[in-house]
Amino acid sequence: MKPNTLEASRLLKPSKYAIGLDRTFMLPVRLIIATMLVDLQWHEYALIAEATRMTSSDLSGHLQKLNGRRYAETKRAGQHSYWRLTELGKEKLSSHIDASRRLFAVAEECLQSFQQNDRSAGNTGKKLAQDYRAGATIRELADSYGLTFYSARETLLAEGVLLRRNGPTPPPASPEMVNSYSNGSSIHDVAKEHSVSYDAARRMLIAAGVKLRPKSNPAKGEAARTPPIAAKPINADSQVDPDSTTAEMVRKYNDGQTLEGLAEEYSRSYRAVRTLLLEAGVTMRPPKIQLPPTPPGMVNAYNHGWSIRQLAIKHDMTYSRTRRVLLAEGVVLRGVGRPGSAW
Structure with missing residues (x-):
């Protein structure tokens, strides 16, 4: 789990812990200079530069900054200049140091809290991994530990857990x-x-060790390429028991019963009946196309010169269905290109 950053930000509110901090002393080198001058004694500029190992121009800039805030003052004696901290500068430096101590104490408290949260997060990660390996889902773990789904998932990945792809392993079939x-x-x-x-x-x-049956649906286009084969009767070489329900279904199918009728009669699904027949060596009949009743006058109209297209439009049918209806009625169709009569 992540450390409580909201709690940390509450602890670090400047209004409570940063009172007394002075931006003038934020730079470490300027803090060192002020510390050297805190005794309120005059110090020669050259000695200050030597002690801080700063160039003359850099040291001059920092001293001028202190002088501008009236934290330091200077005097000259001949060609030499001297610097010291003022009473105001000493007071501000003392307040800055006290505020820094308080801030460091709070920072140490926050650091310890973060380290404790990190250890707690490590324990939580181990518990998550243990529960996940026991079969719990990521969603269940997230709800149980008060995490988001993605936080729980990232924690598991950080623990080196190999995530399942299809959820928990189900028990074997009864x-x-x-x-x-x-x-x-x-x-x-x-x-x-x-x-x-x-x-x-x-x-x-x-x-459970069950070998699943292959799908019985023919490949795309296979039905159109393979010529229909008559259903095979049960013979002595068949693996089907002649007295079994499957054998009875085969006989009825060979006698013209449809798959839908067999499924309804034996309280099986269409697919189950079809699978049983295929396993019994039966080759399915090609599906029959149900044609609508022949509209009155269609055959006579065609024989008197109407075209198939005109009849299809008149009776609100497709061209191919109109053609099949005429063929089913035994009509000999005219050759292509022979014009029909006018409407």
Whole structure:
């Protein structure tokens, strides 16, 4: 956790602890000069320069600054100049030193507080890491320790914790979940049945050692390229028990029953029924396109010269659907380019 910087700023308010500090003595070299002159005795300029190891021009600038504030005064004797601190300068220097002592004491207190907070933050980081490794999420840790999500995350990273990508590791799937999936239910059905998310159900099945079935959806464009194959009847080489529910579903599908009808009859999902049939060696029939009822007069209008485009506009249908309806009625379509009659 971060040190309490608000508390530190409260301790360092100038109105309370900086009373008596004088900007004139803030520069260390000027403070040294004033300390040399604090005995109120006259000191020769050359000796001051030698003691402070300053050039004549630099020393002159600092002395003139003290003199301008009436903290120091000067006199000349022949070619030599002498300097000393005034009573006002001595008083201001004493106040500055006392204020500095108070400020240093507060600074030491703040430093100790910061160090204690740092140690506390280190302990908190270890506790966060321990709880996270035990399965808690970053959000739960943030709420528990009064941190933001990002502060908790940064603390864990600082502790060298390898963050999980998909949340805590779920427990293995229960035998009921495994049996349900093994009997043909989809992961979506298993998740809904046990009130968990799809991702959680999938991870739980994997954790239980279940080998997930491959997706049965054909690749894009595969259905259009692969010619339809008739459904295979159950034979002696089939792995399906002839007396099982799956075998019964296969027979009904071969007799023309739809996947939707089988799903409703056996209380299974569409996907579960389809998966069972595929695993039984059944090749799915191509989907049937449901055509609308033939509008009255459409066939006669076409035979009397109307074009497919005109019929589609008249009956509010697409061109391709109008064409399929006519073909389904056994109409022999005219060749391309033969004009139809006028409206």
